[in-house]
Amino acid sequence: MAPILDIKHLRKSYGATEILKDINVSIEKGDFLVLVGPSGCGKSTLLNCIAGLEEISGGTVEIDGRDMTHVSPKDRDIAMVFQSYALYPTMSVAKNITFGMKVRGVPQDEQDRKLAEVAKQLQIEALLKRRPGQLSGGQRQRVAMGRALVRDPALFLFDEPLSNLDAKLRVEMRSEIKKLHHRLGASMVYVTHDQIEAMTLATKIVVMKGGVIQQIGTPAEIYNHPANTFVADFMGSPPMNLIPVKTQAAGAGAQVRIDRDGMDPIVLNVPRSDLPAEVLMGVRPEDLAEAGYRAGSSVQRAQIRVDMVEPAGADTYVTTQMGGRMITARLHAETLAHAGELLDLEFDLDKVTFFEPQSGARL
Missing domain, CATH: 3.40.50.300 (P-loop containing nucleotide triphosphate hydrolases)
Structure with missing residues (x-):
């Protein structure tokens, strides 16, 4: 037809x-x-x-x-x-x-x-x-x-x-x-x-x-x-977080390092062996959850410092700094996050996307 x-x-x-x-x-x-x-x-x-x-x-x-x-x-x-x-x-x-x-x-x-x-x-x-x-x-x-x-x-x-x-x-x-x-x-x-x-x-x-x-x-x-x-x-509101990261081979996959001002870098293990040394890691705000809120083998935890908390009815948006950029996490409405405090966040690494920094193309 x-x-x-x-x-x-x-x-x-x-x-x-x-x-x-x-x-x-x-x-x-x-x-x-x-x-x-x-x-x-x-x-x-x-x-x-x-x-x-x-x-x-x-x-x-x-x-x-x-x-x-x-x-x-x-x-x-x-x-x-x-x-x-x-x-x-x-x-x-x-x-x-x-x-x-x-x-x-x-x-x-x-x-x-x-x-x-x-x-x-x-x-x-x-x-x-x-x-x-x-x-x-x-x-x-x-x-x-x-x-x-x-x-x-x-x-x-x-x-x-x-x-x-x-x-x-x-x-x-x-x-x-x-x-x-x-x-x-x-x-x-x-x-x-x-x-x-x-x-x-x-x-x-x-x-x-x-x-x-x-x-x-x-x-x-x-x-x-x-x-x-x-x-x-x-596409997406708030849009996908695009975080500059450094990578290095680790076993069958890679280690991803996210640098931060005044805090230790975040290190995550991803099952990708084909990544160049510097990439952009794309994470949707809803794929950053409070610790213990999401189960799964691909979930990895990191501690962040909360810069700002924005209640929005059904969701609460929390911003923090990663890789020199402001990053947004979409958390549940009852979150106890407060500006200036530390908070454990979990990355859902099944949902991350990697992009080439110069062309912007997905890898």
């Missing part, structure tokens, strides 16, 4: 400035692809290239097995939901939703049936007679989604649809979109700079930086096996 979306060697330039560099990505029917990265990384430009709103400089875009590279947006069998909602202010909600069908000459009874179906799905039946100016941000976003849903397209495209909403509403709308995807089995491409949004919504994530794909994978692959230090630092 052909992928629902297949992008091959896509490039986009404005004059001499290359915005997208050799982009290759494909998704199967029913996938939820999230394009994530910092502002200016090219993710919205890539979405616009898929939609046909931007002309590409090289490569191809296939949708549902058809080459759409030079096909106009209206003929690509896509529906797009924008950050700005793009609703007609003088039309009722019902007319906003059915306008596209009316333009395409869909019979009135079919328009009415689709409208009723989508209004029920999005729980906006009571809003159909109102105008956009009488709606909250979340309601407007639902209407914009309703307008896309009545199309029943091959591909839904979302361009940062939740970025204008407050934090609580974002979480609610995020779960609405996830439920919608699950219910419809629809194929979706979603742009965001919010890595939490990416992790919770995606079946597949594309992490971008400077117009280049850094990594493609499932949320678990991206989080647990980042391809480089950029992905490690960008």
Whole structure:
């Protein structure tokens, strides 16, 4: 079966400035692809290239097995939901939703049936007679989604649809979109700079930086096996700790030494015999636990001096200095850690990742 979306060697330039560099990505029917990265990384430009709103400089875009590279947006069998909602202010909600069908000459009874179906799905039946100016941000976003849903397209495209909403509403709308995807089995491409949004919504994530794909994978692959230090630092909140360490061979593995100001170095034994003398060791904050809190043969203990304690409800964040950097541990809420005191921490060495310091690539 052909992928629902297949992008091959896509490039986009404005004059001499290359915005997208050799982009290759494909998704199967029913996938939820999230394009994530910092502002200016090219993710919205890539979405616009898929939609046909931007002309590409090289490569191809296939949708549902058809080459759409030079096909106009209206003929690509896509529906797009924008950050700005793009609703007609003088039309009722019902007319906003059915306008596209009316333009395409869909019979009135079919328009009415689709409208009723989508209004029920999005729980906006009571809003159909109102105008956009009488709606909250979340309601407007639902209407914009309703307008896309009545199309029943091959591909839904979302361009940062939740970025204008407050934090609580974002979480609610995020779960609405996830439920919608699950219910419809629809194929979706979603742009965001919010890595939490990416992790919770995606079946597949594309992490971008400077117009280049850094990594493609499932949320678990991206989080647990980042391809480089950029992905490690960008995905996760707080991000992965990247600690400069020195290594030396020890039996079948290696000893890792973490230098510290005013304290003895931390020495850990890892089952890797292929490490260069100086590497970056990546440790997620949750893989640094209080002593006795985690069992397992790969857990090794070290004493640290606590610099700062930040209670955050379900978690408590503790920072300390290792390898000349501030390192964060995510501990349980009832921790008794206090700034200035010593604390025994345990490293889960099954979960650490090593990176080459110059290139940032995972070893």
